Amino acid sequence: MTAAAPAQVKQAQQPVIRVEHLTMAYGDFVVQRDLSFDVHPGEIFIVMGGSGCGKSTLLRHLVGLKTPMQGRVLYHDVDFWGATDDERELMKRRFGVSYQSGALWSSLTLAENVALPLTEYTDLSAVEIGEIVSLKLALVGLAGFEEFYPSELSGGMLKRAGLARAMALDPEILFFDEPSAGLDPISSRRLDDLILEIRDSLGATVVVVTHELPSIFAIGDNAVLLDAETHAMIASGNPRVLREQSPNPKVREFLNRGEAA
Amino acid sequence: MDAPEHAWTLTSNRTGDGALELRLGGSWRSADHLPSSEALLRHFPSDSSVSQIRFDSAGVTAWNTGLVIFARRVLEFAKSKSIAVDRGGLPEGVRRLLDLAAAVPAQKDTGRHGEIPPFLTRTGLRAQEIARGFPEMLRFVGEATVALGRLARGKAQFRRTDLYLVIQQVGPDALPIVSLISFLVGVILAYMGAMQLAQFGAQIFIADLVGIGMVREIGALMTGVIVAGRTGASFAAELGTMQVNEEIDAFKTLGISPMDFLVLPRLLALALMMPLLTLYSGIVGVFAGMFVCAITFDIGVFEYFHQTVRALDLRQFLIGMFKGTVYGILVALAGCLRGIQCGRSAQAVGEATTSAVVTAILFIVIAASALTIMFQKLDL
16 A cells, blocks of 8 residues: 655655666567666656567566566565565555556446455445545546446547556556557547646656657656667656757657657 | 554544534555544534534645545535535645546436346347347348358459368367267267167167267267357357457458458358268267277177168268258358357457357257258158
8 A cells, every 4th residue: 555645755765666687588589688777756757669669568577467587676675576476466466557458357347347456455345445436437537437338438538447447556656558549639638647646646656658759758757768679778867858968869869759860 | 554443533623713623643545444424424513503624634644545535525525514615724635636536527317327127128128139130140141142152253352271271270170079079979879779779689780870870960960069169169259359359340441341251261161171070970980889889799890880881871971961061051150140240348259159159059959950850751
């Protein structure tokens, strides 16, 4: 559970997530090698890169869906992949993951989707869970859609419902896989605002995988850029600063939509 | 959280101007079992003299959305009593989340309040649904027939390689399971027949029984059921998933008929492979009978073989293969129909698959009865 007192700034120097010399591979094919970076509390951290560079694969390593080939992922200085299965399950409960197309369970209504983590992992009563569910759905602008099934909603609504489910347990860290992919500019902007608002009010740490430049500049505090050709991280830092000042022309080209490298 | 006592504290006091101040302290998280609406009520005097509610959250050490939910309870209560609420004393994050939650008004009149219609209504609706299914099925069969016509004129749009692939999947890949089941059914037939025939000392007629039974009737039936479970289900799941992924829509917008491209190769593959599988199943069954007789009933292999050859003629084989072909076409139609009718969710794919197998087996049994009676009447 998160201790989300917003006044908690004193530990700002200790990273929430630390990635050390991480090498990711599918069989013999190395996707990215030797990645190292820190994600600090309350930060919106962006993983960016072109298609096929391994952004989503990195996310899968961070949330425990894929084992690293080499290197470590540390949460509050605890080795995620070195921990026992039970410890890892406990650590995962502090995450919320919002998937690319919502990944809502199609046989459950929205309310049941959001309620499932709560019924599994808390001892709250049905009434309390109901209140939490309607608050979370209201926060993402889906109040009144409790009894709808995922197949009855549009893509943008599915994404927001997926976010409501990711927030069900008030996670300390929220992961987003391509939050704005497939959304119109206004919905995409609203989702960015929502991410900012959740970070500001609940103090959650946010990791976003995306290649949408407008979102990157609107919400990113810190970022890494992965490169598909060299299979390595070619930049890290604040994306707005990197856009202007990166010594690497490839980085400036990516952040300026290929213009004026 | 570990303490049995609540981690939060809630006290209230009246201020001079008729307002009620709720003083919050400690940890206010969802897991802390926050005060319920009833507990909240106890802080309010019964004489409804409160003019305003204020908060003092200076003592709150930790909170999450649990506090927002508590604040929403207070707001709702205040609204029902028309008491004004001053949110100024809440933590800033809580105020922002309250605004965010209220930003989009709740969707009303969505027409779902979970009411289950009465039994008669449900029966009627279900009956209508089933009645609607028949024309749909007829249309599908009609379209498939038209597609076959296009195929005969060489105008059907499908790829040869797809046909070969499906043939491989439905024919050769099914051999192991067809062998096993046919062998065991042959053994059962032989044993069952032996019990009765032994009473007349006519064990040699086991060969007739197993031979005619397997080749003419049961080989086709068992193969049909196996193929319904194996191939029919796979057709429905595959086409259903394509429906979910909008792949079928993509064919339609390109002007390619899903009937030609998806249904025809499957239909042809089953129509071609089923007679062969049926023939194979009959032969395996005959060998099973021979095996049982040689081992347990002391009937020699050659004797059994000759008796089988005497009992069977080409007609029996043709009838069996004809039945097999019919069952194959039925399985392909049921699988493809349910796949194409599939809804757009994972659950719908499951339902389509179940329904495909049930429909296929139902069709097979109906066709088996009809064909058996028909061939008897025709003296074949």
